[in-house]
Amino acid sequence: MIQNRRFCTLAAGLWWGSLSTLGFFVVPMLFAHLQPVAVAGGMAARLFSGQTWISVVCAMLLIVASRGRGRAQEDGAAAPQDYGWIALVLAGLLLALLSEFAVAPRIVARENLRLWHSVGTGLYVVQWACAGLCFWRLLRPSSNPPPSQPA
Template identity: 50%
Template sequence: MKQRFAILLAALWWGSLTGVGFVVVPLLFMHLGSPAAAGAMAAKLFSAQTWLSTACAMLMLLVFNKKDDPATALYAAAATKFVVAGLLLALLVEFGVAPRIVSARAEGANLKLWHGLGSAMYLGQWLCAGLSLWRLSRPAAGAASAASSPD
């Protein structure tokens, strides 16, 4: 049950990152009248995405923290490092890079640098969430052999 909940959280995390970063924000820039309006809306969406990412990652870490279930320990160990890395990337983008993008946009300096760094960190977070989902959804060795047995 815990593994299914963790998989659901990882799928929500990865899917929301995919939807916002690779579908919604590009559509904003294609269909809104000005890049400034699209950028302002994208910033709000990325901020909301950070809080969703934080909630998913923290809940997954809480699920992994249960020491009473040895089955949980097997899949948790494989995904924990990616969950923590993705969580740190999300928070770094929100509190480190996003304010620099806003100030660079106002001053007109280093916008390209900060935007590129933020995009790279978002991609890193997307990869961490995807690897967490991949690791968590891998069937256990005992489950695969039990499923193939004819009883």
């Protein structure tokens, strides 16, 4: 269980960290230093597309690795906090896919650019928050710590 938790923490950290680095550092630097703006926008679109697939892989790894998290209860039902954790992962996954397949094509086509850029930014920030909350929850000490070993 501890190895599984470490793996989940690593996947959530990679997800949140990659979103943070790309969205809050790399893309703003592109627009600040790469001219014309259309070139920076094209490169940003490629980077965000790559980020979508990092998000999908991390979310799928979290879902697969968390399959046994709720099995500690006697009746086999998952604890409520486990459902909340999975809901965050699924929400982040859905937001990544919506951004890639519903919003990004409209931005690339320059269709109502202000609206779709705002929607894309909102989806990205909420996905970032979902990944961050997952990571934060995994960093918290477990409510059922392993028993201490005799000396």
